[in-house]
Amino acid sequence: MFQLQNKKAVITGGGSGIGQAIAVVLAKQGAEVHIIELTAEHAAQTLKQIEEAGQKAYAHGCNVADHQEVASVFEAIGAINILVNNAGIAHIGKADTTAESDFDRVMQVNVKGVYNCLFSAIPQLRKSGGGVIVNMASIAALVGIPDRFAYSTAKGAVKAMTMSVAKDYISEHIRCNSISPARVHTPFVDGFLKNNYPDNIPEMFDKLSKTQPIGRMAKPEEVAALALYLCSDEAAFITGCDYPIDGGFTTLNN
Structure with missing residues (x-):
């Protein structure tokens, strides 16, 4: 189960944390992994971990907020089967304490970055006859989190994009789901x-x-295990869903 042989996967923000754990587990299950990070050096530790285990991985330096950079990277990678939109930044602040520059920065990376990757990845998924997209949302998209105004706004957009993409591309055999972690x-x-x-x-x-x-x-590996399931053929009947992985946060905190 959960085998990804002959699959090509792109993971944004795969140099550390959750993205690193996802890249490692997808490679372990047989996928050819392509990591998109701000610079290729940011992915060095993940590449080393994957290559030492005898699997294939490649790093691509790219700012996901830059539409043309993203387009160039996906064109170079070619046909893919899996996209994991994991890259993102955090911000602490309320609506009236969040500077305009900080709000714009979070939107550029966490919202436009996801859009840029979707825009460029979907044609490459089509070349493979379909595939899977997993977007990293957050429980901040589902419930109120103190001092996370811009971050919550962005992750709410990611969840909405997930549902839109799932609806628009279901006939092209492209599945799209999101994961909403609590603290990891x-x-x-x-x-x-x-x-x-x-x-x-x-x-x-x-x-x-x-x-x-x-x-x-949560441990990053626990989130990665859920991502692996959603990327695998075992989840072939699942699209347009968001999966909280939150230790009971959204349902038991009352």
Whole structure:
């Protein structure tokens, strides 16, 4: 089950965190993996991990917010079977504390970046007779999260794009789903704690972990396992769905 031999997969933001875990597991299951990162050097650690396990992977330096750069990269990669739109940035702030420049930056990467990749990937999926798209949304698209105005706005757009693409391309055998994680223990979390709570990192890590009813953050590999399922033929009957992976956050926090 969940075999991806003879499949070509593109993962944006595959250099670390969730994207890295997805790239590794798709390669392990037989896919030829193409990682899109801001620079090829950002993907070096992921490439090393995949290649040491005897699998194929390639890195492409590209700013997903740049329409022409994205088009050029997908044209170079050619026909694909899988796209995972994972690249994104975070932002902390409310509606009246979010600077216009910060709002624009989040929209450029988290919304336009997804659009750019969809625009360029769909013709390459057509060349393969169809395929799978998985977009990384967030529980911030489903419930109110304090101080995440711009991020929530962007992830709400990603969820909406997922449903639109699923509807528009179902007759072309292109499936599209999204994943909505709660807090995941990634290098971003460690950096956030180091920068904002340098004097009480363990206490704040524990506090953030316990906001999930299950009592801990997710591991990137757990999100990757869900992505693998959605990318596999075992999920061939699934499209137009969003999957919260949140330790009970959206349903049990009341």
